[in-house]
Amino acid sequence: MGKTQILWGIAPIGWRNDDIPEIGAGNTLQHLLSDIVVAGFQGTEVGGFFPEPAILNKELELRNLRIAGKWFSSYIIRDGIEEAAKEFAAHCQYLKDVHADVAVVSEQTYSVQGLDKNVFKEKPYFNDEEWQRLFAGLNHLGEIAGRYGLKLVYHHHLGTGVQTEEEVDRLMAGTDPALVHLLYDTGHAYISDGNYMNILEKHMDRIGHVHFKDARLKIMEKCKQEGKSFQQAFLQGMFTVPGDGCIDFREVYKMLLKHGYSGWIVVEAEQDPDVANPLEYALIARKYIDRHLLNVPATN
Template identity: 30%
Template sequence: MTSLPPQSSPQPSPPPSLSRIRIGSAPDSWGVWFPDDPQQVPWQRFLDEVAESGYEWIELGPYGYLPSEPAVLADETARRNLRVSAGTVFTGLHHGPDVWDATWAHVSDIAALTHAMGAEHLVVIPSFWRDDKTGEVLEPDTLTAEQWRHLTTQTERLGREVRERYGLKIVVHPHADTHIDSEENVTRFLDGTDSSLVSLCLDTGHYAYCGGDNVKLIETYGERIGYLHLKQVDPEILADVRANEVPFGPAVARGVMCEPPSGVPALEPVLAAAQKLDVELFAIVEQDMYPCPPDKPLPIAQRTRQFLRSCGA
């Protein structure tokens, strides 16, 4: 009787190739929210550790945290084999044309540095309706019809000006405690703006925090997705945050944004949906954790980069 050859154990399938997704990280993942704050790590340490973690792309973070002189920043990033993917600006464009001059004064310096660093994107975050540190309510959490018109028309104006003057594309970032947050408000914003001028920076954590379905948004508005922030939410902490109407800043201090892959949304289907768009996309890791101990970010960043490699990125 001839014995059968021993059967080998099935080998695990290799992760799908996310060939169009460019992975990076940001100062936010090192607990950096402000240009200068004694609770934050020095910028040199951030650059050293983000490179040590295996990332090749970074964002500028709050303007003034990293060197704002292009030649200095170019030297510091190049010797660590890092490149800049985007700058970030904060805006209150729902207030209408009266805030344009002040907005442009803020945007122009950041756009100039972003362009000088060879990046092509400017992440636009709407202003908060309540203070992210104190929780003080600054204005109503819903917009009037007139304010919605201001928000859409002034954002289009910003997109046009930034493109014409600096060659950059704006990507608007839905964010907790702003007026562009939930599925309803995000879709209203997208439907009210010109796709040739305004794209979206989909932050997976913020959209889940506000009740949105990331994969559904990518599949429905794929042509508007211009950039990704990768982030997860702890569902148990989020439930308490929602039940007690905790402001975003204190929610972060409680750990509402958690280390992948322990939270929601699952990032594998989000990345797979983004890959199917068949366009080049940055996917920048942003784990909000301000404030945090200075030794906390590096091991999290290393584990997160390894997790994303296991996803094919």
């Protein structure tokens, strides 16, 4: 993508959901990857249903697609650094085998994102000692990622202990910039704090991966009023692709270009594929990107 070296991907979560395997269960890997080609994206992230590297690599090569990365649920606070490191090393080996660029990490100790709890009011918090354990653990995982030629990118996420702008600030301040990078997610930032530019502006030099997730304002407000869980909220349509919600991705993209961001921008929107046709929404995102982003110059 020109001088910025930006690669555009789209996540498999629009076709199948790891947390609710029954939705989209009929969408095969071949179907998903072929839809991605039709929609004009260059790659995707690994879903929980993806096969062993040899099989996946063949399907990718047939379609000239690439893998950006894969989610890793860390439990550094709950299980300790040694246990997390063992599991993460196997995760990184898989990513190396499929020629990925980043390892996406999210600390899931106390997470409510998969529970029937109000995601807007019942998020967990870490105490000072737990924060210190998390810092040390992530630095160690970052070292492991580096051995496999990968970059660890931390995913701030609704319903977890690293969700808010203040928590992202603390994580960035407490970890080694050479080892721990940030996955910047527009949707999670906006729904958590009502603002999606602050994290980007403050931590631009730490961003190693980007998710473009849009939000439907009216549905978000309704879900907040009704105290919905994370899964209930996305099943009701709180998330969507760029161009179908209320986030202005033009200012986000300008900021990325201005600072010479190089890496993946992955469209990601948790939706029920029986309600939101995955290819249809991938094409909506592609149309928005082509019309409103790719010809936008960086601001001075």
